[in-house]
Each structure stands twice: as C-alpha cells, then as structure tokens.
Amino acid sequence: MNIGIIGGGISGVYAALQIKELHPNYNVEIIDHNDKLNKKIYATGNGRCNFANSSSLEGKYSNPTFALPILKEHTYEDIIKYFNHIGIPSTFEGNNAYPMSKCASTVGLMMEERVNQLGIKVKLNTKIIDYKTNNGGFIVHTNNGDFKYDKIVIALGGKSSSQLGSDGSGFELLKKQGYKLTDLYPVLCPVKTKENTKLVDGVRSQVVLSTYSGNILLNKEEGELLFKDKGISGIVVFNATHYVNIANRKDITFHVDFVPLVKGRIKQDDYISYVNPKLAKYLIDNKLDIHNTVFTFKDFYDFSVAHVTYGGLSINEVNDSLESKKEKNVYFIGEILDVNGICGGYNMMWAFASAYHVAKRIEI
Numbered sequence: 001m002n003i004g005i006i007g008g009g010i011s012g013v014y015a016a017l018q019i020k021e022l023h024p025n026y027n028v029e030i031i032d033h034n035d036k037l038n039k040k041i042y043a044t045g046n047g048r049c050n051f052a053n054s055s056s057l058e059g060k061y062s063n064p065t066f067a068l069p070i071l072k073e074h075t076y077e078d079i080i081k082y083f084n085h086i087g088i089p090s091t092f093e094g095n096n097a098y099p100m101s102k103c104a105s106t107v108g109l110m111m112e113e114r115v116n117q118l119g120i121k122v123k124l125n126t127k128i129i130d131y132k133t134n135n136g137g138f139i140v141h142t143n144n145g146d147f148k149y150d151k152i153v154i155a156l157g158g159k160s161s162s163q164l165g166s167d168g169s170g171f172e173l174l175k176k177q178g179y180k181l182t183d184l185y186p187v188l189c190p191v192k193t194k195e196n197t198k199l200v201d202g203v204r205s206q207v208v209l210s211t212y213s214g215n216i217l218l219n220k221e222e223g224e225l226l227f228k229d230k231g232i233s234g235i236v237v238f239n240a241t242h243y244v245n246i247a248n249r250k251d252i253t254f255h256v257d258f259v260p261l262v263k264g265r266i267k268q269d270d271y272i273s274y275v276n277p278k279l280a281k282y283l284i285d286n287k288l289d290i291h292n293t294v295f296t297f298k299d300f301y302d303f304s305v306a307h308v309t310y311g312g313l314s315i316n317e318v319n320d321s322l323e324s325k326k327e328k329n330v331y332f333i334g335e336i337l338d339v340n341g342i343c344g345g346y347n348m349m350w351a352f353a354s355a356y357h358v359a360k361r362i363e364i
Contacts, residue, residue, distance in 0.1 A: 053343050
C-alpha cells in the first residue's frame with residue numbers, strides 16, 4: 001500500500017507517523033513545497049510551541065458538532081503520550097501543554113527524527129500541481145515529476161502566515177477538483193478599528209475585553225491588549241476574532257475595561273495613575289471611559305499576520321472518516337478543513353486529532 005501525504009506541516013507529518021506506526025508495511029511518503037518539514041511549527045506559540053490544552057473543548061471550535069467527536073478520540077493526553085514516546089517530554093503552564101524544552105524546534109526536530117527512524121520518504125521543494133485518478137489509485141503531478149499512490153491524504157494547510165508556507169495553494173487545488181469551499185477569513189489576528197489608534201501604537205495594557213455582535217455578548221476574556229497603528233491586537237483580540245467570524249462579522253464592537261481590578265468610577269484627571277500615560281492622554285482627549293472604551297470592528301489585518309485560516313473545505317464534502325464523498329481514497333486533515341479553534345494549542349490539537357482519525361481509518 002502506497003500512501004501519499006500531500007503537505008509536510010504538523011498535520012501531514014503527524015498523519016505520516018501515525019499511519020506508519022499503525023501499518024509498518026505501508027510505504028508512506030510526504031510531499032511538501034517547503035525546504036523543511038513542519039516549517040510553520042517553529043514559530044508556534046512564540047517559538048515555545050503550545051501544542052495542547054487540558055481544559056474543556058466546549059465553545060473553543062467552529063463547527064463543533066463535526067469537530068468535537070474527532071478531537072475526543074485523540075485527546076491531549078494521547079498527544080502527550082505519543083510525544084513522550086518519540087522523545088518530547090512535556091510540561092504545563094496552567095492548562096497549556098509545552099515541550100519540556102519550551103522550544104518549538106524540539107518538536108520539529110524530534111518529529112523529523114521519528115520520520116527518518118520509521119523510513120518515511122520525504123520529497124521537499126516539491127510543489128503539487130494537480131492529481132488525477134489512475135487505475136484505482138492516483139497520479140500526483142508536481143514540479144519535480146509525477147508520483148503514484150494508492151491513497152492520498154491532503155494536508156496542505158490554510159492561507160495564514162504565507163511566509164511560513166501556508167500560501168492557500170491547497171484551496172486552489174481543491175477548486176480545480178470541484179470541491180466546495182466556505183469563505184476564507186484571517187483569524188487569531190489583529191483587527192482594524194474604525195477608531196484611530198495610531199497615537200497609542202505599541203502601548204500594552206492588561207484588560208477585560210468583551211466582544212459583542214449588536215447586543216449579544218460573544219466572548220469576555222481577561223488578558224493583554226496591544227494597540228497597533230490601525231487597531232488592536234493581543235491574545236484577547238486574537239480569540240475575539242474567532243467569535244467575530246462565527247457571528248459573520250456583523251455589527252461587532254469591542255468593549256474594553258482598562259482597569260478591571262478597580263471598582264467604582266475613576267476621574268479622568270486620575271487616569272494617569274492607573275494606565276500608561278500615553279493611553280491616559282488618548283482616553284482623555286477622546287472623552288473615553290477607562291472602564292468601558294468601545295472600539296468598532298472595521299476589518300481584520302491580512303492573512304500574513306494571522307495564525308489560522310477561518311473557513312476552508314466544507315465539512316459536507318467529507319464523510320465520518322474525513323474521506324472525500326466524491327473521490328474514494330482521498331482524505332483531508334488539518335487546517336484545510338473548515339474547522340478552527342481559539343488560541344491555546346487548540347488548532348494543533350485539531351491537526352493531531354484529524355491526522356490520527358484518518359490514520360485509524362485508512363486501512364485497505
């Protein structure tokens with residue numbers, strides 16, 4: 001059995017490892033257009049690689065009815081166990097799991113070492129152009145020639161952080177094959193606001209951010225907010241974008257309490273005692289309430305600074321095994337599917353779980 005993994009990111013590499021571990025006699029090969037495997041993972045979690053989370057999965061993903069059964073089949077504990085198996089001991093900060101080294105390159109290098117140990121073939125700097133059926137199998141056309149496989153697993157990622165290899169080419173491939181895609185948007189990224197924030201660009205503040213669609217509260221979270229020249233950023237904003245997309249980006253406002261630990265009203269003259277002086281001046285000059293400053297959603301920053309892609313291959317195009325409904329023996333995993341989660345290791349967990357899900361079901 002010859003298995004072609006199209007894409008050498010985290011989901012593709014994990015799928016290759018799981019398939020080979022479960023089926024040692026299969027020939028497994030990874031094709032990737034980058035110059036190394038797992039290129040994007042080296043920047044994950046600010047280089048520290050928050051790869052899993054022990055907290056509840058509820059309310060953390062788009063298309064939860066589809067995603068959660070797959071995620072619960074291969075839990076954070078299973079991921080930690082497998083990582084330990086291949087030489088990546090883990091540690092926790094709260095509910096967030098990291099490699100013991102707190103270094104993303106540990107994950108990338110140890111996974112690559114396991115790829116080599118298992119004899120998984122790798123073709124780098126090889127860009128897929130198209131594929132077609134051939135005598136019950138597939139011919140994959142690339143810039144480096146054609147390759148034949150019995151089954152293919154498409155793990156081409158999304159459109160976010162194109163400088164790390166996620167250039168959206170997987171979506172163009174699927175369009176050529178006639179697949180239905182949902183609309184694509186950046187997610188886990190800064191947002192542009194209608195209000196001018198240039199004067200506080202670079203200022204950071206510990207806040208409580210409440211995100212609304214009209215009068216409906218979408219999410220409320222405490223954390224650091226970072227001002228940018230055209231809007232706001234920080235983990236609380238990144239997570240807010242997940243819920244903004246679920247609400248279809250309609251009538252979105254962000255309500256910010258810059259002093260959540262202080263009860264009662266604060267006079268404007270005293271703002272400077274509680275927040276960055278530059279921020280205090282900005283609030284006073286614009287007659288803004290330190291406890292409830294409202295920013296109006298205008299747009300996302302672009303895909304180049306997004307961590308994840310919202311949207312992708314419609315979940316209606318695959319069956320319960322993540323196999324194509326229109327092409328037998330074609331499977332899809334990871335970010336190319338219309339599933340994404342908030343910050344905190346949830347998107348990597350989807351990559352791992354979807355890869356494992358296919359590995360368990362790809363038998364003859």
